[in-house]
Amino acid sequence: ASIPTIKIIDAKNYVGQTVKIGVWLRQKRGSGKIAFLQLRDGTAFFQGVVVKANVSPEVFETAKELKQETSMYVTGEIHADDRSSFGYEMAVQDIQVIGESHDYPITPKEHGTEFLFDERHLYLRHLKPFATLRIRNTLIAATYEFFNNEGFIKLDAPLLTGSAPEGTTDLFETDYFDHQAYLSQTGQLYAEAGAMAFGKVFTFGPAFRAEKSKTRRHLTEFWMIEPEMAFMHQDESLELQERYVAFLIEKVLERNDQELDILKRDKELLRSYTKLPFPRVSYDDAIKLLQDNDFDVKWGVDFGSPEETFLANHFSKPVFITNFPKAIKAFYMKRDPKRDDIVISADLLAPEGYGEIIGGSERDTDYDYLKSRIEEQGLSMDDYGWYLDLRKYGSVPHSGFGLGLERMVTFVTGEDHIREAIPFPRMTHRLRP
Ligand code: ATP
Ligand code: MG
Ligand code: MG
Ligand code: MG
Secondary structure, X not given: OOOOEOOHHHHHHHEOOEEEEEXXXXXXXXXXXXXXXXXXXXXXXXXXEEEHXXXXXXXXXXXXXXXXXXXXXXXXXXXXXXXXXXXXXXXXEEEEEEEOOOOOOOOOOOOOHHHHHHOHHHHOOOHHHHHHHHHHHHHHHHHHHHHHHOOOEEOOOOOEEOOOOOOOOOOOEEEEOOEEEEEOOOOHHHHHHHHHHHOEEEEEEXXXXXXXXXXXXXXXXXXXXXXXXXXXXXXXXXXXXXXHHHHHHHHHHHHOHHHHHHOOOOHHHHHHOOOOOOOEEEHHHHHHHHHHOOOOOOOOOOOOHHHHHHHHHHHOOOEEEEOOEHHHOOOOEXXXXXXXXXXXXXXXXXXXXXXXXXXXXEEOOOHXXXXXXXXXXXXXXXXXXXXXXXXXXXXXXXXXXXEXXXXXXXXXXXXXXXXXXXXXXXXXXXXXX
């Protein structure tokens, strides 16, 4: 019978059989009689054992000469192995080197973070990025599943745009023939047009913000999922948001056991975050709660990281802070009919210091009000006239929100810095690789 070529992750199905696997060498140790090869193939990590007495002299010599990140096919029998966390290993019979590797820069010794991110194109191959970015992939796949199940269609918003709905201070500008263009901060306004055409839509794409302050939570290029729902008020939107977040966590628990183990993420703690509903606390009450706990905050300020962390930890769960002051939120958010100083909005804050995961609101539907807000903010009617059309032709109550994918990744994986949550992070001081 011919030898099957498999992936490491499937080794459990081949115990006692001889198989062939395409791998890279992570590390190697051994003696004159035996070589232990730490191998990876992108699906999992395991060990290949080369015993001098059981292989040809050439194969043992090859094993001894292997360098970190050499690529090869290994052939051998799969055994159960209780000592390794993976549970299986290979008794290697044959090695066929494919690509040599010399002087690989990321050695088993400790390296500084800046160095690792200078070498990100190689660092991707290592344990932590492997686990984190596979979880990111689950979140992306689960997002499509969730919104497909809920009857949404994905609407692609442009990335080159003339509008700046989240404020003009953090824009990346670029020339667009004879015009000024910006890299999109959000797909929001386009999603609203989509909702009026398709009922329920979500955009999913990169967002660009020239964040000047250096924080653990801000990238200059990040990915955002922005659902927008026609005929939906804020209460129903909050229910959708919490079901979505719980669904994402459940899918990671279901599909990424290996990755959560690598990252040493507490699974029971994660599971506790899937119990709904999430608490809802008004901005007014949040301010009081903060003041009662010695925070120096006044009504009207936006929360910083210490306030967000305190609030979510106080409830040991993701928590919705609702009805923010109008003055600190985007122009399109719906005014509270009872109070002119607040808008029908909510931020979802994650516990353990992962910050704002979601920002959302009901949208104002009043043509004249929105027009005056746009003018007030010094935005041009040339760029926003089309948006106001949505209030002219069959406007309906509608709501939406934006979830930052990388914030969600850090929350689920337990990574403390957002640069870990994206393959090639873009930050103030980092444009390569
Ligand atoms: P923050 O208060 O953390 O700066 P924001 O209120 O400016 O966030 P929104 O405009 O509400 O952000 O964007 C929606 C979501 O996008 C946020 O809840 C967050 O998850 C994510 N997000 C915003 N800015 C960034 C960024 N610079 N890097 C990564 N994710 C971001
Ligand atoms: Mg911000
Ligand atoms: Mg915010
Ligand atoms: Mg926000």
